[in-house]
Amino acid sequence: MLWCRPAGFAALLGCAVTLVFAYLNKARCAGAPFDHDGRSLIFDRIKDARVCYSDIQFLWLGRGINEHLFPYLNGGITPGGSLTGGTVEYPVLSGLLMWLGAAGVHDDAAFLLHSALLLAPFALVTAWLLGRMTGAVAMLWSVGPPLVLYAFHNWELPVVCTMVGAIYVMAVLTRYSLRTRGIAAGVLLGLGFCLKLYPGIFVLPLMLAVYLGEPVIDADAEDVPPQRGYDVRGALAAGGAAVLTALVINLPFAILGFRGWLASFTFQQLRQADITTNSIWYWGLRPMFADTTSGEAAFQQFVSQASPLLIVLAFALAIWLGWKRFPVLGYYPWVGAGGAMLCGFLLFHKVHSPQYSLWLLPLFIVLEVPWTAVAAYLLADLALGVGVFRYFYALGSGASTDVYEKLVQFGVWGRASLLVLFFFAFIRATPRGSQPLLLPPRELVTAR
Helix, strand or coil: CHHHCHHHHHHHHHHHHHHHHHHHHHHCCCCCCECCCCCECCHHHHCCCCCCCCHHHHCCCCCCCCCCCCCCCCCEECCCCCEECCCCCCCHHHHHHHHHHHCCCCCHHHHHHHHHHHHHHHHHHHHHHHHHHHHHHHHHHHHCHHHHHHCCCCCCHHHHHHHHHHHHHHHHCCCCCHHHHHHHHHHHHHHHHHHHCHHHHHHHHHHHHHHHCCCEECCCCCCCCCECCCCHHHHHHHHHHHHHHHHHHHHHHHHHCHHHHHHHHHHHHHCCCCCCCCCHHHHHHHHHCCCCHHHHHHHHHHHHHHHHHHHHHHHHHHHHHHHHHHHHHCCCCHHHHHHHHHHHHHHHCCCCCHHHHHHHHHHHHHECCCHHHHHHHHHHHHHHHHHHHHHHHHHHHCCCCHHHHHHHHHHHHHHHHHHHHHHHHHHHCCECCCCCCCCCCEECCCCC
16 A cells, blocks of 8 residues: 555654654643643743743743634734734634644643644655655655754644645646646645745746646657647646635635734734844844944835845746756756745745744755755754754843854854755756656657
8 A cells, every 4th residue: 555655654653753752842841830821830931941942832822822712803913013812923724723722721731732733644744745755765854853843843834744745746646637736736835825825936836837738758759859738727727726725715714804814914024034033134134234223223124125025036036947947857847946936035034933944844855956955954954943042041041142143143144055055956956766756757658
C-alpha cells in the first residue's frame, strides 16, 4: 500500500517523534500555578530565558481566546492598533483553529496541548507527502531543527500542508489531466491563503504552468519538436479555483462581522518594523535615521513605501526568470518561481518571524538546491531562533546583550543573504527525488 512504503513510513515515524520533543520544548513554559485568567505564572518569568516562548501560549490572552469568543464576528481594531472582540491577526481558517484549540479549556497550558494535538496531523501529512515525492530526503522536514523549534510556535503547520499538498497533486497525480490537477492545486492554495496568505504567491506561477502545458512527444516522429497546446481556460480555471475557494471561505465572515474580519488585515498593515520583527529594515536601515520620535516616524514611513514596492519587483523578476527557463525545461517551473517569489517576500517584508523557515523547508526538499546552502540557512535560523529570545531576556534583565545581539544579527543577515541565493537557485533547480515533479514532460508514445 502507498501509505506504508519505507520512505513515507520513516518520514511519518521521525516526524511523530520530533513533534513530541517540539511539544515538550514549548510545554516547559506552561503549567500550574495559573492566575485568574488561566495564564501560567511561570510563562513571563522563563519564556525568553529558556527559549520556550510560543505565540500559541502568548495569545491565550488578548484575543478573546480565553473567553471562547467566536473569532471576527464582534471584533474590531482600535486607533492604536489593538484588536478587540475576538479578532485575531491571522486569516479566518487560522482563527478557527485557534478557537477550536481553546474549546473546553480554561488555561494556557491546556490550550497549548489541545492546539498541538490539533496541529500535529498536518505535520504528519506533510511528512508523508514529502516522503512519497522525494524519499529519504523528506527526513529533513521530519527531524530537522525547525520542526523542533517552531512546530508549536504558531499555527504554521496547516498552511505548509496545503502548500505541499498542491505540489503533490501536480507532481504525482499525473493520471489526471493537467487542467484537473491545476484546479485541485488551486483549491489547496486557496485554502492555504485562508490560513496564512503566503500560498497565494504560488497561484500565478501555477496558472502559467497550466497555460503553457506539458510537451506531447510522438515516439514515431523523428526530429520533430514536441507539440503543445496553450490552455487559457485551464489556467483561468486553476486561478479561479484558488480565488473562489478563498472567497467562499472568507465571505461568511466578511458578511457577518465585516469590522472584525477587516481588522485582521488592518493589523498587519499597521505593524511596524521594530525589534521584534527580525527584518533587514530594522537591523540595516533603522540606524540611518535619527534616534528621535520624528526619526522613527520617518523610518516607518519609508519602510511602508519601500517594502511593498520591492516585493512587487521581486515577484515580477521571479515570474520573468521562470519564463526564461521555459524553453530550456519544456515546462514552466512553477514551484521554483513561486519559491523565488516567497524568498523576495521574506527578504523585503517588514516582518520576518523565525517560524517562517517552515515555509521554506519543503522547498529545500523538493528542489535540487545546494546542501551547503541549506545547512547554512538552518544554522542562521537556529542562531536567530535561539538568540532573539535570549536577547530579549538580556534586555529585560539588564544583563549584557553583546553576545546575543551579535547572534541575532548573524541570524538576520545570514538568512537574508541566503534568501538572495535561494531566489535564483529555486528558479534554476531541478526536481529532487524519484517522483515526477513540477510538470515534467509527459511522453505520449504512439502505439506501433
